[in-house]
Amino acid sequence: GNSVTQMEGPVTLSEEAFLTINCTYTATGYPSLFWYVQYPGEGLQLLLKATKADDKGSNKGFEATYRKETTSFHLEKGSVQVSDSAVYFCALRRSGSSNTGKLIFGQGTTLQVKP
Amino acid sequence: NAGVTQTPKFQVLKTGQSMTLQCAQDMNHEYMSWYRQDPGMGLRLIHYSVGAGITDQGEVPNGYNVSRSTTEDFPLRLLSAAPSQTSVYFCASRVSGDHGYTFGSGTRLTVV
Numbered sequence: 587g588n589s590v591t592q593m594e595g596p597v598t599l600s601e602e603a604f605l606t607i608n609c610t611y612t613a614t615g616y617p618s619l620f621w622y623v624q625y626p627g628e629g630l631q632l633l634l635k636a637t638k639a640d641d642k643g644s645n646k647g648f649e650a651t652y653r654k655e656t657t658s659f660h661l662e663k664g665s666v667q668v669s670d671s672a673v674y675f676c677a678l679r680r681s682g683s684s685n686t687g688k689l690i691f692g693q694g695t696t697l698q699v700k701p
Numbered sequence: 702n703a704g705v706t707q708t709p710k711f712q713v714l715k716t717g718q719s720m721t722l723q724c725a726q727d728m729n730h731e732y733m734s735w736y737r738q739d740p741g742m743g744l745r746l747i748h749y750s751v752g753a754g755i756t757d758q759g760e761v762p763n764g765y766n767v768s769r770s771t772t773e774d775f776p777l778r779l780l781s782a783a784p785s786q787t788s789v790y791f792c793a794s795r796v797s798g799d800h801g802y803t804f805g806s807g808t809r810l811t812v813v
Binding site (some may be wrong): 590620622627628629630631632635675688689690691692693694 | 705734736741742743744745746749759791793801802803804805806807
């Protein structure tokens with residue numbers, strides 16, 4: 587079936603460190619891929635997306651590239667800030683399901699950035 | 702433009718009680734969904750709707766009902782609350798096409 591697997595957290599980094607959060611997926615066809623971020627006490631916000639192979643999504647210094655050959659969509663940021671501390675969710679929307687919009691989420695990765 | 706509004710933000714229920722979690726969006730989005738968030742499990746889809754009058758089940762629908770009488774509102778009903786339904790519930794909506802969802806701020810439900 588369709589699934590998303592993220593690296594387990596928490597990930598603890600010092601400010602200005604390089605961030606990678608791994609995400610791999612299992613899906614038939616060509617799903618759309620998303621990263622959402624959840625700040626403490628809030629709902630999820632769309633961070634970035636990619637809809638086809640080799641697309642790169644980017645926003646707020648974060649990037650992720652849709653790699654079909656490795657079925658991955660790893661999240662990266664060159665220099666994290668304390669304000670990036672949050673829970674990050676990788677998600678996919680199956681191809682052919684655009685009429686339903688169902689999202690399948692990974693379990694989430696908590697990022698803690700220390701000053 | 703308020704986005705997606707969920708009420709209440711917090712609720713404590715006794716086992717067996719029923720209640721409705723409210724969700725409203727003012728963006729004229731066709732698609733709306735309810736998710737529950739549990740530690741270590743990400744978000745799981747309960748029910749979703751592709752437009753007024755159309756709803757369908759997600760992966761964890763048991764114990765929940767929904768209806769979509771208008772484009773704006775998508776309430777989630779707990780028929781007879783159980784401790785296993787203790788969770789944080791998120792409502793989300795989006796327009797058609799390849800867009801991400803807009804999420805509400807959540808309802809934290811505790812069933813004792």
